[in-house]
């Protein structure tokens with residue numbers, strides 16, 4: 461979606477694939493092949509950065525290791541606190557300062573690589589497709605994009621594309637594209653599972669609430685119909701009595 465929107469704005473795009481965060485390697489390759497296929501169809505280029513998970517493990521993973529208490533139902537913040545309210549959204553489930561810092565380090569590493577490649581390739585500006593996902597820390601992405609671009613001496617082009625996420629999802633389904641079900645790193649595999657379980661549970665709760673609402677509406681309708689019928693029966697009874705009285709009087 462970001463590539464299409466940027467192309468519509470008249471930008472000439474090249475995607476730099478900087479994803480040493482992705483584990484395992486097979487997943488990295490799968491996403492790359494899918495991107496290359498899509499880019500070939502749309503007529504933009506793809507440059508692959510170095511795949512170096514060891515560097516990611518050194519720079520980012522230690523922050524992720526600190527998050528030991530992630531619960532698929534409660535996220536991290538609420539573990540061990542029975543009085544804390546349950547998360548009401550995916551953002552609340554995944555909101556955690558340590559996760560935020562882990563992702564910041566991950567964005568930083570990859571955006572620095574991309575900024576360096578952009579300068580070497582004499583590009584005008586650097587943007588990032590990360591800004592389409594509602595499951596990322598968009599404010600942190602913005603900060604890190606600006607930082608990496610300024611450090612490399614290139615313009616940053618930031619746009620919050622989250623409003624297009626649902627459309628992007630629909631289009632990718634229609635095109636039969638491979639759809640990843642976790643962000644990329646090994647920590648996000650469990651978080652992705654928790655997110656899906658949470659969404660499923662929310663949908664189930666919403667469905668049950670809707671069914672209860674419909675049942676209550678149906679009960680109210682039935683009650684009104686019964687009242688109406690009782691009123692009609694009563695009037696019919698009175699009419700019959702009046703008729704009988706009149707016939708007796710005649």
Ligand code: SF4
Nearest residue numbers: 563566643644645648
């Ligand atoms: S969740 Fe995504 S952005 Fe955050 S550290 Fe893992 S791969 Fe990087």
